[in-house]
Amino acid sequence: MKVMLTVWPQKCHLYPIIPYAHALQTAGHEVRIACPPGAEADIVAAGLSAVVCGTPEATAQGWARPDLAPNPGEMDRLADAVKIDPADRDSWDVFFQFLLSAAKFHLPPEPSTDNDALVAFARSWRPDLVLWDPWFPGGAVAARACGAAHARMLMGPDYSGWATERFAEHAGGATGSGNALNPLAEAVRPFAERYDVEVDEELLLGQWTLDPLPPEMRLSRDLSSLPVRWIPYNGGGVVPEWLYGKPERPRIALSVGLSTRTYHKGEWRTPKILEAVAGLDVELVATLNADQLVGLPPLPPNVRTVDYVPLTQLLPSCAVSINHGSSGTFWSSVAANLPQIITDTDESQRLEFHEDGGSTIPERHILSPIATAYVTGRGAGLRLNHQKQSVEEVRDLIVKALEDPSIRAGADAVHEEWLAKPSPSDIVPDLEKLTGQHRR
The missing domain is CATH 3.40.50.2000 (Glycogen Phosphorylase B;)
Structure with a gap:
């Protein structure tokens, strides 16, 4: 047909x-x-x-x-x-x-x-x-x-x-x-x-x-x-050499999606996350382009930034996915069987309308509340509120996602349900x- x-x-x-x-x-x-x-x-x-x-x-x-x-x-x-x-x-x-x-x-x-x-x-x-x-x-x-x-x-x-x-x-x-x-x-x-x-x-x-x-x-x-x-598709690409083998220490992916890089300069969630991983025995790979790096302080030595790498290449080498809850990144993380830390805030989704006819978009992805409720409800991940949580609290979340066996078990269960479809x-x-x- x-x-x-x-x-x-x-x-x-x-x-x-x-x-x-x-x-x-x-x-x-x-x-x-x-x-x-x-x-x-x-x-x-x-x-x-x-x-x-x-x-x-x-x-x-x-x-x-x-x-x-x-x-x-x-x-x-x-x-x-x-x-x-x-x-x-x-x-x-x-x-x-x-x-x-x-x-x-x-x-x-x-x-x-x-x-x-x-x-x-x-x-x-x-x-x-x-x-x-x-x-x-x-x-x-x-x-x-x-x-x-x-x-x-x-x-x-x-x-x-x-x-x-x-x-x-x-x-x-x-x-x-x-x-x-x-x-x-x-x-x-x-x-x-x-x-x-x-x-x-x-x-x-x-x-x-x-x-x-x-x-x-x-x-x-x-x-x-x-x-x-949902089968992840992130486009093709040449696999970088640093992705050939197993990482020497736990690798964490940080992705805030395709739409963010298209429409915004700067990245409001990232500074606190970068500071939180400084000093941890991990490698953070942040898929951020030049616009998203605008205004960020010097990066910790255990942070690698890449303009773009398909998540289907990156995530299988990772232990945890930190993301904004959008469908593409969320389901790519489920397919890779990863615990997730999803960034979410307590804001309303309502735009802030201005007298000049403009508006301000909340620092919250439109899908993050639903994705966050799902992973936390299934014990497969944690919620990160960059507006209210301190650097120390964010660091504790990352350590918990890496080490808590119940979160690992929750991610396994979600992955098995995904495979069953x-x-x-x-x-x-x-x-x-x-x-x-x-x-x-």
Whole structure:
């Protein structure tokens, strides 16, 4: 069969879906990854076929578009309408401020040439199945426009599924009604109506969902899902010589992810961690680029910084992973069977809005609360709050993660559960069957 995968064109969204593409291609299916410009080099480097929909000039609308900025008043009004309680407020704020704004970036009020090119390719190539990124829901419209079966590929907690369930429960339906319209449905609507596609629950949530998350990390409750093992993919690279053999002393990885290095200068979590490992009989390998090293004091002698090394190369040599809880780093650490120390704070996920229209992002990754709750709840790791814990407390955390046998046992249990899930190759027959049932 023909399978089209479509994603937000950045590494942190592309890399998680590469193993699905490889599994399908290895099984003999034709695979294309179609998306706006920005990811084609990484797609080709993975040995896959890229379809570029649109041009860089057309895509470069910029984040200054007025419809992209979260409206705090609207965010609060809709939260009241769908009865968001304080325990769920962070999830709502992530959905409204981050996922919704990202989805709208490629769903302008007047459908873009990128979107038209995506549908044009789908109608020309006629895939049997479209697998799409929840942060890029235009893929669902393209699937409906060409008659393909379609499913979402979760890359983290299901914020859009959870929010849509809230609208279904409290606002008269998945798309909402009256003064409580689901903003995700409204973002998709202009593109969908351009191709006579109905905006309904199936369009927003897919006919089923590929879900790599354990129950403790799920947000949505009643969606049709296909469990699958998250297979780390970090791109290729030449293995550095210092990774050839076993390290002379316990090695600790420090990674704060691809998105951080893309959007920020400086690194607020790192100074305290670097000071904490000074004097310990360990080697800390910190994957920090030049922007992230801005403003840091001189590094301790037992710290090695590298601009980039694939985590699939680095983590097998490590004893502990210190990370920010994002899906890519988190699951790479689970796959390497490592205890984790996840950086998290007590901040709200709500942006701090300024009078000039700007905003300040919290020093907390949007996924860190859920990842932290999972590893600490399973006894597989510890929480590090750089805002409140002292250097001595951070040092104690590192020693505990290295030496406590109960944390080692917790990491083993989490790793065994990860191994027990079906791999992307294992679910190919399920995808074939579901495609036959849902293809129009």
